[in-house]
Amino acid sequence: INAEYMGFQSFVMESLGLLKNESAKSKKEADDFLKIAPLFKLGKLPTENPHPDTIGLSDFAKKNLPEAINRVKGLDIHTIEVLISKIPELEQMFTAIAETIDSGNRVYITGCGATGRLSLALEALWRQEVTALFKEKDPKTYDLLINRVVSLMSGGDVALIKSVEDFEDHPEFGEQQLLELGFSENDLLIANTEGGETPWVIGTADVVGNNFGTKYKRKPFFLYCNPDDILVDTVERSRKVIQNQNIIKINVTVGPMAITGSTRMQSTTILMYAIGLPLLRYHKLRSDSKKFTVAAKEELDIFLKTLKELDEGAFLAPFTEYESSIYENKGYIFYKTDPYFAISIFTDTTERSPTFSLFPFENQLDPPANIVPSLCHLILTLPKDPTLTEEQQIKRAWFEMLGNRDIRALNGEYWAKYKEKVSSYRAFGHDFTENLIPKRIGYCRKDAAHYEFKIEKKGDLIDLSLAPRGEGKAINNSINVKCLGGRLGEHILLKILLNTHSTLVMGRYGRYESNLMIFVRPSNNKLIDRAIRYITYMLNQRKEQLIKINAKKYESIDYSLVCHALFSELETLNYDQAIVIKTYNRIVKDLFDINPQSSNLCLLYTSDAADDTPCVDLGGRRIIKKK
Numbered sequence: 001i002n003a004e005y006m007g008f009q010s011f012v013m014e015s016l017g018l019l020k021n022e023s024a025k026s027k028k029e030a031d032d033f034l035k036i037a038p039l040f041k042l043g044k045l046p047t048e049n050p051h052p053d054t055i056g057l058s059d060f061a062k063k064n065l066p067e068a069i070n071r072v073k074g075l076d077i078h079t080i081e082v083l084i085s086k087i088p089e090l091e092q093m094f095t096a097i098a099e100t101i102d103s104g105n106r107v108y109i110t111g112c113g114a115t116g117r118l119s120l121a122l123e124a125l126w127r128q129e130v131t132a133l134f135k136e137k138d139p140k141t142y143d144l145l146i147n148r149v150v151s152l153m154s155g156g157d158v159a160l161i162k163s164v165e166d167f168e169d170h171p172e173f174g175e176q177q178l179l180e181l182g183f184s185e186n187d188l189l190i191a192n193t194e195g196g197e198t199p200w201v202i203g204t205a206d207v208v209g210n211n212f213g214t215k216y217k218r219k220p221f222f223l224y225c226n227p228d229d230i231l232v233d234t235v236e237r238s239r240k241v242i243q244n245q246n247i248i249k250i251n252v253t254v255g256p257m258a259i260t261g262s263t264r265m266q267s268t269t270i271l272m273y274a275i276g277l278p279l280l281r282y283h284k285l286r287s288d289s290k291k292f293t294v295a296a297k298e299e300l301d302i303f304l305k306t307l308k309e310l311d312e313g314a315f316l317a318p319f320t321e322y323e324s325s326i327y328e329n330k331g332y333i334f335y336k337t338d339p340y341f342a343i344s345i346f347t348d349t350t351e352r353s354p355t356f357s358l359f360p361f362e363n364q365l366d367p368p369a370n371i372v373p374s375l376c377h378l379i380l381t382l383p384k385d386p387t388l389t390e391e392q393q394i395k396r397a398w399f400e401m402l403g404n405r406d407i408r409a410l411n412g413e414y415w416a417k418y419k420e421k422v423s424s425y426r427a428f429g430h431d432f433t434e435n436l437i438p439k440r441i442g443y444c445r446k447d448a449a450h451y452e453f454k455i456e457k458k459g460d461l462i463d464l465s466l467a468p469r470g471e472g473k474a475i476n477n478s479i480n481v482k483c484l485g486g487r488l489g490e491h492i493l494l495k496i497l498l499n500t501h502s503t504l505v506m507g508r509y510g511r512y513e514s515n516l517m518i519f520v521r522p523s524n525n526k527l528i529d530r531a532i533r534y535i536t537y538m539l540n541q542r543k544e545q546l547i548k549i550n551a552k553k554y555e556s557i558d559y560s561l562v563c564h565a566l567f568s569e570l571e572t573l574n575y576d577q578a579i580v581i582k583t584y585n586r587i588v589k590d591l592f593d594i595n596p597q598s599s600n601l602c603l604l605y606t607s608d609a610a611d612d613t614p615c616v617d618l619g620g621r622r623i624i625k626k627k
Contacts, residue, residue, distance in 0.1 A: 030567040040525040051256035054515040061507030066313035079266045094278035094292045100188040110204040112168040114264040116153020117347045118272040123151035124343045127403030154200040156410040158427040162360040165523040171203025189220035194263035196224030197235040209247035225267040324508035331449040333376040342401045348498040356511035357519035365429030518580040553591045
């Protein structure tokens, strides 16, 4: 798309009176994106499309919660079944991990956003396992193994809390972060990206794969969740990776997510388990000598059986109903846990912010007037140590949550532009010690009620309890996880339960429609494209009515026009607004003089519509629903 065509498009929109009051700044930003848009048009990828089994999920969450839970559970069961079929492909990674660690070298795991968080979680699990097995009984082996796994995510560890805008669009940033952490010639890289197209992750795989045989002696692994043929035809950067013989590919496609594009769910579940199985079955961490494929199959069969037999509806529904009612009544929740499950709970609670455009965990370095409390906040419970200052306690909490290691922030000159977002100084402004509780109660609304959601490992049980900090209703329940055989399966099961719970809480809270992320925050190029596709989809739902009003204007609606409307609306977007709805409203008002607030037409599929509709079309792929 050249500059002359862009100028012509803007002229056409103005002359037809299509968009009103579009600023010069937003026009330029839209035109700049349209020049590179073909690189980020991802509507054909399964991970970017709605799952036919969860159409109307928001409606089910409000009216039939057990049904909503079971629909998501069906996708999670399918995810584990796919992983079982991939065990033979994982054996090569298991062998490479063992050879790397046995030779005194390190395994690096890279990811971005949700896959970055799972990468950090896997390192934390490795460090917890090594500590539990060897720190006291065999200090020599402990020293040998504790630092053999290194994780990194786009933007550094502080991005655990809030992703750094536009970082994932830069492959050179991935390469830089990897090299800064000391990746060397005999180390092993495992790169994972839910879509198979994330530039930052590809940057880490490319620097190793393209220099295999010269600088580096081990081929990197690249794991992803979209079909090869679609990626090769759709995304040039993905094609290069897939066709690179010096990069070992493991495709773990599971289909669309429960919430369209919300890859924190099934995609990261299979990726975390696919990497975690070979990693945490490293022979020095296991007392058995079973062949990897046999042991992995046994472990996954038990996990699948446990998941199938668990009555998630009965277990989760009371917690989901209670938490959503707390938010509806303008209350707040402290998620409290100890280090055992901290990283997984931290991940779920922080990922709610980018997924549903909620305010993130507040940073205590911000001016008090700028602090807006998140709906929930993690509190890490640790033994009291009166000798530590408040700053030392914050650093200790980070250290414990990350598996007993120091935080890795981006502090060098290369990252000076992003200092206020990615530095260790900024990271330590995030307090999740118990010191935060009175502070947070102080700056939340004075009449707000506060609750504690405790999630702990008690013997063989994962124990959950949700109760007010004072008098009032309390609920609790637990699951016996002894059969899962260790912390990886326990964390994966808790991840699945929390993902389902938080997604359905947000459905009841109105943060998505049907199974579309209408609150998607377009903070990078992929998400800009996603927002444009969702807006276009919503407009298509009213096609007949809009054509009757003005067929010529309806026919003028294309990717470029929606893009311009999107960037125009971003100028006045508040953090907790739905940009998809906001832009949709702008277009129907400017083009068709419709006041969206007075319209009672159904814009998206409800559960009733889902039952009657054979298919849904979004972004170029027509998905046929199962009969």
